Amino acid sequence: MSRLGVACFALAMWTPLAAYAQEDSPAIDVETGGKLKLTRGVSTVEGQGGGGLTPWALITGNETDRGVGGTAHVTGVELPDYSLLSYGAALGLFDRVELSYTRQEFDTRDVGAALGLGRGFTFGQDIWGAKLRVAGDAIYDQDTWLPQVAIGANWKKNDQGAVVSAVGGRDDEGWETYATATKILLDSSLLLNGTLRWTNANQTGLLGYGGNLNDDHELMGEFSAGWLLSPDIVVGAEYRMKPDNLAIAREDDWVDIYAAWAINHHLTLTGAYVDLGSIATFDDQRGVYLSLQAGF
C-alpha cells in the first residue's frame, strides 16, 4: 500500500514537470503572482487548496501557468469536547500541480481522561498530498458547463498506532485518492464543487485507517457551494460524507457554513460554523472553525 502511495506522488509530480521542461528548456523564467483574489481557494484541514473541509480543483498559490506559488495555513477548530489544530504548507506549480504537507493535532481534552487515555491525550497525523489539474478552467470557461477537474492523492500517517488499534482501527497509515471538479458560474456569482474521495480513513485518519466494521476503501461524495459577494468575500456551505468503519463509535458526515475574506492577495481569513457530528462516542460536536492562510 505504501508503495502505491509513493507511486501516485511520483506520477502526479513527474508528468507535468517533464512536459514543462520539454516546452521551455533553454530559458526558464519563473514568475510569481497573478491569480485573482480567492481563486487559489483556502486551505482545507487536510492541507489541500479548496474549501475548509473538502478539496477543490483550484490549485493553491497565486501563480499562473507561468510561475510558482505557495501557501501556509493555521487552522483551529474548537468543539464542545475536542480541539483540532491543523497547520501546514503547500506549493503550487504552474497552476497545474499542488504539493502539500499538513500536520493535524486532535486534543481530546477531558474525553481523554474519560477514555482512560489521560487528560489532553492528543492524536497526531501527518498528511502529504499531491493534486494534478487535468482539465478545464473554473474561471475563464464561462461559455461552457465543463468544470475544472483535478485528481489527487493523500498519504496519511497517524502517531498513535497503539490507541488506533485499541479502538478498532486497522492501520496507523493510509492513502486516499480523489477526483474533484470546480465550476464558477460568474453569471450567477456562484461557485460549485463536487469531490469523490476513495478512502478508508476514520475521522480523516485521526482514528486510523480501516476498522473492524470495514477495512476497504469506499467512495465518498463531498460538496461545496459558495456565493461570491465581492472580489474579496465568498460565503457558502459544505457537506462531506465519511466512512463508518469502527464498531465502538459511529462516524457522521460533516457539514459547515463558512465565510472567507481575502484581506489582500496574500492573506485570507476563513471562519466557519462546523457540525462534525459524533466523534469517538461524543455526539453533537458543533463549533467554530477559524483559519488564516498566507500565500504568494
Added chain:
Amino acid sequence: MRMALVCTLSAIIFVAPAFGQPMPPVPPGEETVDAYTISDANAGATPVDGQDLFAAFHGHEGISRIVDGLVEQVQKDSRLTEIFKASDFVRLRRTLKEQFCHILNGGCSYTGRDMKSVHADHGITTAEFNALVEVLQAAMTREGIVFSAQNRLLAKLAPMKRDAVTR
C-alpha cells in the same frame, strides 16, 4: 466619375466577400488602422438577454464613465503601462464603449477589430489579463455597479482570455 466607379468597385471586391460593412472614414483624433471587416462578431460575445443589465450599468453614460476610468487606469497600473504605451486611446475608448454596449444589449454595433488579431502582437499573459480584470472591477465599483451585475459582464468577457492571452 471614373474615380468613383473604381472606388465602388474596389470596395465591392475587398469588402463584399466577407459580407461586412465598408470601412468608415477614420473618426477625428484616431489613427488609421489596416482595413478589416466590420462585424458584430468581432466583439467576441453575443449580447445578454433583456435590458436589465444595461440599466444596471447606468446605460450609455455609465458605460462611458467605466471605460474612461479603465483606460485612464491602464496607463497608470505598473503591470499594464508597458503593454498600452503605444495605444491609440481615442480609438480604444470608442471601441470598448461600443463593445460593452453591444454585449450589455444596449443596441450598439461594434465596429472594432476582433479580439484575436488586435491582441496577437502584445504577448499578453494570464497575470496581465487578471490585472486588467482587477482594473475593470475597480472602474465598475467606482461607478456603483453591483457586484452580481459586474460578474454578468465578466462572464461574457472571460472566454476572450483564449484569444487575448498568447503567452
